[in-house]
Amino acid sequence: MIMKMKRTIALGALFIAFLGTISFSTVNAQETNQSLDSNGPKIGHINSSELLQLMPEREQIEKDLQAYQAQLESQLKTMSTEYQNKVTDYQQNEKTWSDLVKQTKVREITEMEGRIQEFRAGAEEDLMAQEQKLVQPLLDKAQKAIKDVASEYGYDYVLDTSSGAVLHFPESEDILPLVKKHLNIL
DSSP, X not given: OHHHHHHHHHHHHHHHHHHHHHHTOOOOSSXXXXXXXXXXXXXXXXXXXXXXXXXXXXXXXXXXXXXXXXXXXXXXXXXXXXXXXXXXXXXXXXXXXXXXXXXXXXXXXXXXXXXXXXXXXXXXXXXXXXXXXXXXXXXXXXXXXXXXXXXXTTOSEEEETTXXXXXOOOSOEEOHHHHHHHTTOO
16 A cells, blocks of 8 residues: 555656656747747647546556556565564464573564565665656657657747646647647547
8 A cells, every 4th residue: 555655656756757847848949049930939738647648658557567566565465474474473482482582583573574664665666766667758758749749830838737837828729639649649
């Protein structure tokens, strides 16, 4: 359960990082040394959250992450079962053991607690790294498609309306349909 919450937080963090990259970046459709025409810059907007949800690769990424998470959770469950067995054994036999055996068993249980905590922390980091590895190509593809469409259709700026960072923007054209077409998403 902790892993699912961390995964959700990690997905949110990656998405926010993507939004920040797109939201405040400008897409120059003209050479930087060219002057803008008398009508001013051409501004478009897109909901990148909607775009990412529509991309077919997203489903496979989610499946791969769920499988990887299940693998980590299985290992954690195995470790937890072993730990619980050691605790139960200690509770059932402590009265018959010598002080030296008790100390040894307590040390084993304490070390096992530490290994479980280390594994849990490492698994969360590993899951976030795996997620970054799987999601980054999708984010790169979306950003490239947005830049390509902006360049092709002459948009000087593209604002991301899904980030909440843009509270007000001038009337502009939504380029999501053009980006979907560029990515062959129906």
